[in-house]
Amino acid sequence: MKNFSILKCAVCLIILFAGLSVSKVNAQQTGKIIGKVTDKAFNEPLVGLAVSIKGSSKVAPTNVEGRYGFKLAPGKYTLVFQYISYQTKTVTDVEVRAGQVTELNVVMNDAATALKEVVVTSSAKKESTNSLIQFQKNTNSIAQVVSAESIKKSPDKNTGEVLKRVSGASLQDGKYLVVRGLADRYNQASVNGALMPSTEPDRKTFSFDIFPSAIVDNIVINKAATPEMSGEFSGGMVQLNTKDVPDKNYFQVSFGSGTNTQLLNNVFYTYKGGKLDFLGIDDGTRKLPASFPTTQVLKGGSVADNAIAGSELQDIWNYAHSTKHANINFQGNGGFSKSIGNGSDVLGGIFLLSYNAQSHFGDIKRNSYDLQNIVQFDNHDNQYSTNVAVGGLANLSYKSGNNKFSWKNSYNINSTDQVTTRIGKEFSGDITANIKSEELSFTSNRLLSSQFIGDHFLPANGIKLKWNLNYSLLNQDVPDLRRLKYTMDNNGNYYANITPSSGNPRNAGRFYSKLNDNIYGAGTDVSKSFKLFGLSQQLKVGGVFQRKDRTFDARGLSVSVAPGAEGNQLIYTGPDQILDKGNYGETKFYLIDLTANSDSYTAYSNLGAGYLQLDNQLGAKFKLVWGARLESFQQYLKSKNLHAIDVAATDILPSANLIFKQSEKVNIRLSASQTVSRPEFREISPFSFYDYARNGALTGNPDLKRTKITNLDLRYEIYPKAGELFTVGLFYKFFDKPIEMTYDIAQGSPTFGYWNAKSATNYGVEFDIRKRLEFFASKFLADFTVFSNVSLIKSSIAVPDGYIGEVSRPMQGQSPYVVNAGLQYDNNHSGTNASVLYNIIGRRISQVGNSDVPQVWEAPRPLLDFQLSQHINKKAALKFSVIDILAQKSVFYWDQNNIGKYTIGKNQPINQFQSGTGFSLQFNYSF
DSSP: OHHHHHHHHHHHHHHHHHHHHHHHHHHOOSEEEEEEEEETTTTEEOSSOEEEETTSSOEEEOOTTSEEEEEEOSEEEEEEEEOTTBOEEEEEEEEEOTTOEEEOOEEEOBOSBTTBOOEEEEEHHHHHHHHHTHHHHTOSSSEEEEEHHHHHTSOOOBHHHHHTTSTTEEEETTTEEEETTBOGGGOEEEETTEEOOOSOTTSSOOBGGGSBGGGEEEEEEESSOOTTSOSSOSSOEEEEEEOOOOSSOEEEEEEEEEEEHHHHTSOEEEOOOOTTGGGTOOOSSSSOOTTOOOHHHHHTOOHHHHHHHHHTSOOOOOOEEEOOOOEEEEEEEEEEEEEETTTTEEEEEEEEEEEEEEEEEEEEEEEEEOTTSOEEEEEEEEEEEEEEEEEEEEEEEEEETTEEEEEEEEEEEEEEEEEEEEEEEEEETTEEEEEEEEEEEEEEEEEEEEEEEEEEEETTTTEEEEEEEEEEEEEEEEEEEEEEEEEEOTTSOEEEOOOBTOOOTTTEEEEEEEEEEEEEEEEEEEEEEEEETTEEEEEEEEEEEEEEEEEEEEEEEEEEEOSSHHHHHHTTSOTTTTTOGGGBSTTSEEEEEOOOGGGOEEEEEEEEEEEEEEEEEETTTEEEEEEEEEEEEEEEEEETTSOOEEEEEEEEEEEEEEEEEOSSSEEEEEEEEEEEEOOOHHHHOOOEEEETTTTEEEEOOTTOOOEEEEEEEEEEEEOOSTTOEEEEEEEEEEEESOEEEEEEOTTSSOEEEEEEOSEEEEEEEEEEEEEESTTSSOTTGGGEEEEEEEEEEEEEEEOOTTOOSOOOOOOBTOOSEEEEEEEEEEETTTTEEEEEEEEEEOOEEEEBOOSSSOOEEEOOOOEEEEEEEEESSSSEEEEEEEEOSSOOOEEEEEOTTOOSSOOTTTSEEEEEEEOOOEEEEEEEEEO
16 A cells, blocks of 8 residues: 555646646746757766857856756847857857747857857757757767657657667567677666666566656667776666756646557456556455465474465466456656746756556467477467556756756556466377466566765866765565466366375466565766866766665465365366365365475675776867776675575776767767676576476576676767768677576476576677658658668677587577668658657577577567657647557577578477557647
């Protein structure tokens, strides 16, 4: 109920600020000019720069963010931007409209000489469009920037979907980011400057789908390191920045609905859960009773005692037909900005609440083979899942002169409530068994992030100081995961696989787990700009500390049956009655606790880092960003009665980025860096968990070592005009001891684990183009923009000495190509925006085999999406989206014939997923 109260408070806040917004807008009879002034050399805000209105006495100095603002009567104005040692810039034709905000962002150049004033005159239209490409053009590293505006023009509902449009990027399982073909473990995520924890207990990854796209101000995907960045990435460092203080009071709402062809064409099943399932939270319905015996008591208990314990558990094992087919989403967000004191100080905030509930039907075929290619099982799964995503944001900022304080908070819930039914055959020699089984599961992930951030400028010595204190709490609950399996006897009747005197949780069992991560962090950056030989230079130093504490508790219970006539009768009972409370007793069913010492653990890690970074102008055209980062890392993990895992390492991570500005429109970049990738807690934990989908157990490897990575990049960039670009880049990476997920089938059903390969190389080429079609002699075509990015990648693994088997293969998760393409139509006059987006990746290794077991490959699968939005008026708009128009199957297979592609009848399929086409309609309204 605590979480529900938080959501109610958030709704109240949004309603409150809706009232403030409406009253403010109605009172407005003037307009505003606002904007940000940045330095071209360092791509940073200029503080204390004088912005004036020509012909008046109005002057607005820029604050610590480089922002300024004027409240003016409607009309056209000329703005003058003046700063010591910079060229004075005059911008004409800046139009102000009643009740509206005109944004004018300006980029300032160094003066040609400090003794002679140089005045540059520009139009408002030209200056605004120039600033749109300024950030990416002047970044210190090879990076890609995604703005809030571009997110609005796509059908993407969450950050994960947004990122798959980035050059060289793709997604696994719809949420795990792969950059340049490198698996998700080689990426890093930060939110508002604070490093984020892994959101999955079973893999080193960050699930970007937990953040609604509407809370995002911008996303920067760095593909090359600088000393100020975390040293633990190689594919991409994703810096997500949430929205900040608005330029005016506002309130917006949106709501929509949709469905999927798979839902429309099939029945949907669900089971009785808790009252708060619709919020993605279990209300306690599924948890073990408070009086339930401990593992020690249950393991030492009699059959009678353990039967009583079984009768205390809820007896819901059946699922029922549901008519729920429609997906729903709602979002409300509001913000305010208020001048206080003499008007120079500003207090502002943004609040958001979003809700998204989607139902999915998965038609899945699963197969497994032994080492002689003989089928071991042939199963057909129907998967009925309801995914709930709840997101909340509350950001407050206070600006006073050269100081800014921010308190940024987000809370996200992401849950999956799922019924999986399975029918199939299992083969053992000459014996074929017809089986049917089910799994009822509920998984809830909750992430709280809170950050207190300070941003200061000390004018006396020209020092900029940034600091942050941050706390994150990650909870994952898997309460009462239930599995029940039946086998057909010789008479054609199904009996439950519940055996006397022993138990198997895969056949009849329950699983409970709870993971809690508490992450405490702090960081600071100090920078000073100065002149050397008449050229701009900058020195930056900083440090980070992060402490992560984890507790993980799991418990596995299986059902056993007492031998005898009564027990033999009960196993033929259907799932709607078989484990009723009355069916537990000395001559009936009872529980066996199979929880092992390794099923729970406590762990912590400490990361301390410091860096020195120099940003040097080497003449008019060359810029060098270089330095080193020192990271000291300790990781500790302890399970009951098992030896503790305690590892520590210190790494010096140098990097250098050389930028040659051939012209105002052309950059050539060369980058070199050393980075690392460390094992996650789960990857080194001896805990073993049976994965129903994989039909196998996953176990960690305490002997895993960190990966050291050498990175080289070369990129050529052209920025012809506003909104257009062309880039081509080459990259090379060397991995020492890369970490991969492996699997084996030597023991019958698959087993999964982790290992360090000896080394690996990864190299490739990237192309990125964005071009408006205004060069055609057509007013209609001038509103179109075509864009595409293509990555061609090659990688190879070197296996450890003494390894026998396939030694020439790509890295796990690496694709030989990634293609994103799209066509966008944007007509501001009619308020119409449309886009067609295409994505495809080359085949990649999903699971790494060994000397006997082949790799599991994932076949290419093209994605085609369409989005159309239409403004009804200035306040209302409709948005229609079609997702995955082609709806092709996802196929995972063995390629034992080395065909190089999936061919029906020639490859052994392992998993096949049938996806449907999704449709959604959304209405947006701004007060």
